Amino acid sequence: MTVTPIKNPQNTRTDRGGVRLTVSGSDDTKQFALQLNGQDAGSLSGPGGTKDFSDQAAGAISFTVTPLTRFDVPNIGGGSGAGEATRKDGTVIGAPVLGSVSLASTGDTSAHVSYSGSGAQASEAVTASYSIGKNPIQGPKNCFTDGQSSPDFDGLRKYSFVSAMACLRSDYGMSSGTSGSVFIGRQLQAPQVTYTIANAPTAAGDGVIYDLLKNPDGTPKLDVQGKEADTKLIYSNTGTEELSLDPASAAEFGVKQCYGDAPCSDERTVGWRNAPTIVTAKPNGQCLPLTNGSVGNPSSDELKTRLTISAAAAPEATAKAGTPANGLVPVTITWGGSFQPLQQATLNVCTTP
CATH class of the missing domain: 2.60.40 (Immunoglobulin-like)
Known part of the structure; x- marks a missing residue:
């Protein structure tokens, strides 16, 4: 008697499979009574043959086979037509075991x-x-x-x-x-980006501007370190690839590099040179009064009421009046704090007799 796993290459269940039971007996064997794991499993005609058992739980399996003779055996002295039961163990093999x-x-x-x-x-x-x-x-x-x-x-x-x-x-x-x-690939590292504000003022209408340095094509002139090829820089203050500065704010903002929309690196604070943001300053049209041809010695705060200075830089500006001439008085602005590297700017404020 043999118990052989049934080959089934298309089986997709690891917990189920089949076995083939093969038995043989003497010529007088009419049939074999079968038990599978102690439970009735039908019969098999003698004197020998095979029977397949599909959809069985994978693992150990046990058959008990009892031959039954074709002759009539008198029930005398305990006589019986059943032969000696034989047990045979086997293994049900399912599909290969694959976890994660x-x-x-x-x-x-x-x-x-x-x-x-x-x-x-x-x-x-x-x-x-x-x-x-x-x-x-x-x-x-x-x-x-x-x-x-x-x-x-x-x-x-x-x-x-x-x-x-x-x-x-x-x-x-x-x-x-x-x-x-x-x-795929090593983790993107946070890039290092630095922009530069011009330290010398340039004329802008009747005022001046300390502008963001730019390339010939008009894009910001940046010092970029640690950027990988095929990635883009995303700035936290805009949420886009555009580096945008607001003269009203000197707040820090970050930058990260992304490959498409993801993955992205951590953020790093964007650095700056000369000043944290663009600075503008101009007269606001309010004139200084003259007394005997002089404006006297007005305070910086009073002079600043005659000027419009961008909000981020205004608290760091100190103004001083010069000598009036031809209806104008030169007012020189000196910068302090984060804006200290900026050169002085001189604006002409109107005077009234």
Whole structure:
């Protein structure tokens, strides 16, 4: 008597399989009474043959077979037509055991696929194949048909999210699993970006401006360190790639680099040179009164009431009047605090007799 696992390469269940029971007896055996794990399992015609038992729980299985003779045996002295029962153990083998599938980045363009689970349930041979989804939208290809035997992949797109599939196949079934999406490449580092405000004023109408230095094409002139190729810089004060400064605010803001919309690096505070933001200053049309041809010695605060200075820099401005001439008085502004590196600016304020 033998108990043999039934091969079923298309089986996808690890917990179910089948076995084939083969028995043989003497020529006078009419049939065999069968028990499966102690429960009635029908019969098998003699003197020998096979019977398949499908959809059985994977693991150990036990048969007890009792031959029944074709001759009539008188019931004298305990006589019986049943022969001696024989027990035979076997193993039901399901599809290969595959737990979770993992994908790990091993470089900027490479990754390795692994899986948990024993694979084989007994001593059966199991082959593995792997595939990877270079397109994060479509996911990995079917590794049963389009897989490779090596779990290592190269030529992936740097700074992309991909997932992988692992497939196990044996004579007794097939199993597969898919990993979650994994970032390929080393973690993006926060870039270092510094902008520069001109330290010398330039004329702007009847006033002056200390503007953001720009390139010939009009884009901000930036000192950028640590930016990777094919990434974009996103500024926290705009939420976009545009670096925008508000003369009314000297508040700090951050920058990060992103590959598409994700992944992104951590943020780092944007640095500056000369001043934290653009500065503008101009007369506001309120004139200084003259007394005997002089404006006297007005305070800085009084002079600043005749000027419009951008809000972020205004508290750091100190104004001083010069000698009036031709209906105008020169007012010189000196900068302090975060704006101290800026050169002085002189504006002409009107006077009234």
